[in-house]
Amino acid sequence: xxxxxxEQVDELVIGGTTLHSRLVHGTGKxxxxxxxxxxxxxxKPEMITLAVRRLGLQxxxxxxxxxxxxxxxxxxPNTAGAVTVEQAVRLARLGRAAGLSDLVKVEVIGDDETLLxxxxxxxxxxRQLVAEGFTVLPYTSDDVVQAIRLAEAGAAAVMPLAAPxxxxxxxxxxxxxxxxxxxLKCPVIVDAGLGVPSDAAxxxxxxxxxxxxxxxxxxxxxxxxxxxxxxxxxxAGRSAFLAGRADVSIAALAxxxxxxxxxx
Amino acid sequence: MSAEIExxxxxxxxxxxMALSELATLGDLLASLKVAPQRVVVELNGVIYRRGEGLxxxxxxxxxxxxxxxxxxx
Numbered sequence: 098x099x100x101x102x103x104e105q106v107d108e109l110v111i112g113g114t115t116l117h118s119r120l121v122h123g124t125g126k127x128x129x130x131x132x133x134x135x136x137x138x139x140x141k142p143e144m145i146t147l148a149v150r151r152l153g154l155q156x157x158x159x160x161x162x163x164x165x166x167x168x169x170x171x172x173x174p175n176t177a178g179a180v181t182v183e184q185a186v187r188l189a190r191l192g193r194a195a196g197l198s199d200l201v202k203v204e205v206i207g208d209d210e211t212l213l214x215x216x217x218x219x220x221x222x223x224r225q226l227v228a229e230g231f232t233v234l235p236y237t238s239d240d241v242v243q244a245i246r247l248a249e250a251g252a253a254a255v256m257p258l259a260a261p262x263x264x265x266x267x268x269x270x271x272x273x274x275x276x277x278x279x280x281l282k283c284p285v286i287v288d289a290g291l292g293v294p295s296d297a298a299x300x301x302x303x304x305x306x307x308x309x310x311x312x313x314x315x316x317x318x319x320x321x322x323x324x325x326x327x328x329x330x331x332x333a334g335r336s337a338f339l340a341g342r343a344d345v346s347i348a349a350l351a352x353x354x355x356x357x358x359x360x361x
Numbered sequence: 362m363s364a365e366i367e368x369x370x371x372x373x374x375x376x377x378x379m380a381l382s383e384l385a386t387l388g389d390l391l392a393s394l395k396v397a398p399q400r401v402v403v404e405l406n407g408v409i410y411r412r413g414e415g416l417x418x419x420x421x422x423x424x425x426x427x428x429x430x431x432x433x434x435x
Binding site: 146174190191289312 | 374375376377394396401402404409410411412427428429430431432433434435
């Protein structure tokens with residue numbers, strides 16, 4: 098048994114990308130660029146998500162991400178806005194042309210009210226983009242078999258939702274998330290619906306490779322402080338997973354010696 | 362329809378009709394919109410050009426151009 102904390106290298110490899118931070122940071126819904134920039138300074142993520150949209154022709158070269166040094170992050174463009182395979186593939190190609198890598202978070206929404214992903218279209222888009230050489234991270238429901246199919250289709254990592262996008266409800270189906278982590282050989286990054294850092298820590302304790310957090314940070318009362326809290330929780334949860342939890346026992350087991358108790 | 366209106370050659374940029382007029386290339390279009398080519402990705406009639414590329418591509422009436430960039434997202 099090691100008597101010192103192991104300072105081991107703990108890397109997450111997705112495709113050709115090596116990450117040390119397991120918190121993937123969203124960039125949507127922040128009240129300002131300055132707030133987002135401060136969140137990124139506090140959370141120190143290596144990978145951030147982005148969306149691809151039309152440039153507003155009236156605002157010239159202005160970018161809402163102007164304050165962010167995109168070059169200092171691994172960019173994970175998403176296909177948000179797609180409701181068909183074709184739209185997702187097109188957005189993925191545009192994102193690849195805008196960024197510097199083949200990474201793409203495939204997101205094909207199947208219902209515009211719940212924003213839950215379309216399983217069939219997500220699977221087909223994953224297949225097509227893998228065939229085109231993309232490193233594909235599909236966003237999926239917490240369905241175990243769908244996650245298995247996505248991995249079989251060549252996903253570099255699978256991103257099951259904790260809860261519907263933007264709800265901050267936390268992990269609604271812990272059993273399914275744990276089964277997905279157990280069944281898949283590729284990294285599992287829990288995405289969407291996390292609310293508080295303990296949600297993220299739980300996912301990491303179960304063995305998730307990472308979590309993606311956006312709304313829970315962007316809409317917190319103090320986003321930069323919440324960003325830091327999530328980063329700490331992710332790190333703590335990861336360490337706990339690596340440490341291995343103690344066995345669960347129904348019977349009480351005294352922590353203090355039962356002998357040598359002073360007489361009364 | 363008058364011949365005069367039909368004679369105005371147009372292209373579509375991000376869903377909006379725009380007069381082709383003096384715009385000979387994609388680079389001309391970006392310059393006229395005051396858009397730095399390195400900041401955007403351009404799709405011309407379904408063909409995607411990486412940032413800063415395809416600027417010499419000629420423009421013709423009826424062309425469909427999409428100019429996109431990264432925005433915040435989750």
